[in-house]
């Protein structure tokens with residue numbers, strides 16, 4: 001668990017605070033996305049957690065320990081950090097990159113090798129990548145390596161700074177969905193910074209919306225999209241917030257088990273409701289047959305069931 005208590009950061013004595021009396025509690029195993037307009041203090045907030053930036057006032061604890069009590073260099077080896085440009089060492093192989101922190105921690109060569117193989121599989125890359133150099137990988141592959149490297153020493157906390165910023169939009173959505181599953185599997189406490197509300201909705205268990213160094217709303221994506229606390233949040237999440245919210249639910253969650261033989265259009269069981277509604281509009285119908293992975297009808301979904309959510 002990460003706790004920030006009344007944390008303020010001023011970069012200059014008489015400057016307006018970049019982070020202003022901010023308190024935030026992030027339970028263990030939860031992914032929190034910090035979002036907000038440029039300059040609102042997202043990155044500063046995140047970097048204070050691993051002491052890349054020192055707070056002017058306030059207290060930050062990670063699993064009960066005050067972050068100031070530990071040597072920052074040692075401390076940072078226990079907090080995974082993923083950044084937009086990945087920051088892989090270009091003169092080192094992928095294996096050496098992933099194994100960098102374990103090596104600093106004094107792990108044996110065998111243990112590092114086994115961990116590398118485990119991590120490269122976890123992030124969906126071929127073992128053959130381990131002997132390559134970063135320049136021999138695509139941007140998306142490098143980003144996967146960046147996550148593998150951050151997870152190498154099994155840190156309880158992972159910080160991600162605009163991790164998908166440099167990836168093209170189609171690959172980005174796929175990576176976001178995949179990383180969400182990976183993060184759920186490894187049960188890390190994750191803080192990520194993004195300016196993209198769609199990314200926050202896709203990745204976050206909770207979203208903290210920031211404005212001028214303060215948190216305006218800290219809630220689940222569903223709550224933020226259905227009940228924005230004020231006009232600023234409402235505007236920030238976008239006029240299509242009802243549709244965005246539908247993308248949080250799967251067809252299986254509102255499906256009726258009775259197979260509707262008269263339905264002319266189909267939707268997959270694991271499709272999201274935004275896509276289901278879109279399929280209804282495209283087929284000019286108000287119900288769809290729901291099919292499983294084998295294409296067998298397993299139920300039906302109606303427009304009323306979707307809009308009643």
Ligand SMILES: Nc1ncnc2c1ncn2[C@@H]1O[C@H](COP(=O)(O)OP(=O)(O)OP(=O)(O)O)[C@@H](O)[C@H]1O
Nearest residue numbers: 011012018036037038039040041042043044045195
């Ligand atoms: N090293 C620094 N020295 C002085 N001011 C800084 C420094 N770093 C950040 N700031 C200021 O603090 C404020 C918050 O910056 P921060 O980088 O945390 O915002 P952000 O929400 O992450 O923005 P962006 O989305 O543009 O990256 C900004 O006004 C910025 O100019």
